[in-house]
Amino acid sequence: MxxxxxxxxxxxxxxxxxxxxxxxxxxxxxxxxxxxxxxxxxxxxxxxxxxxxxxxxxxxxxxxxxxCPLKLGQLYCVKCREGKRPALEMVEYVPLNDTTGNLKAMCETCGSMMHRRVRRTAISAVMPKIDVQITQASPSIGVRTTPSLNTDKLAED
Ligand SMILES: [Zn+2]
Missing domain, CATH: 1.10.10.10 (Winged helix-like DNA-binding domain superfamily/Winged helix DNA-binding domain)
Incomplete structure (x- = not known):
């Protein structure tokens, strides 16, 4: 259009x-x-x-x-179709690997779960003044048991 x-x-x-x-x-x-x-x-x-x-x-x-889809301190709400602040300023970071993960929070407007992919080092820049809870994605024992070659490959991503 x-x-x-x-x-x-x-x-x-x-x-x-x-x-x-x-x-x-x-x-x-x-x-x-x-x-x-x-x-x-x-x-x-x-x-x-x-x-x-x-x-x-x-x-x-x-x-x-x-x-400019997202401002600092916002995640994208699929339901509201725009960037929204997290309800109660509560944000969780779920690591996908050593460097990257997903921020998870509830939309302040509709309560839907929102996600935003970020680099671990960028958390405080993306979510200024918000105390982001860092979650362990899966028990580390589970990760360690995978063959070391595969783990190395994943880490490069
Ligand atoms: Zn919403």
Missing amino acids: GRVNSRLAKLHRSYDVAELAQLLGVHKHTVRSWLKDGLPVVDGTRPVLIHGDEFQVWLAKRTKSKK
């Missing part, structure tokens, strides 16, 4: 799906997919009406979140 000029939508006007599509030069399906993506509509109208100013705000936010 090309760049959409949201300024074409007038602030104090409402549009139905076809009008907005025509105005912006996009397909009606595109506008419908925006509605599914959370584009706000005017309450209780049939057909659905979209406020020009709400459309502008929504599109700006969406464009921005695509450019």
Whole structure:
């Protein structure tokens, strides 16, 4: 999809799906997919009406979140479809190997489990001011029993 000029939508006007599509030069399906993506509509109208100013705000936010998906201290929530702070500032780090692991936390908004892959050395940079709990991924005895050749290979990843 090309760049959409949201300024074409007038602030104090409402549009139905076809009008907005025509105005912006996009397909009606595109506008419908925006509605599914959370584009706000005017309450209780049939057909659905979209406020020009709400459309502008929504599109700006969406464009921005695509450019910079995660801020410091955030993990990506699949349900909210944006970066969210961990509930109660509780974050767990589950190592995948010696250098990398997954941060796990609950979304402050919806309570879904969120994940973010980070290097172990980057934890404090990615989650500033948050006391990240480091978890042992699996009992170390289990890891040690694997043939040393394989372990070396994994560590290089
Ligand atoms: Zn969420």
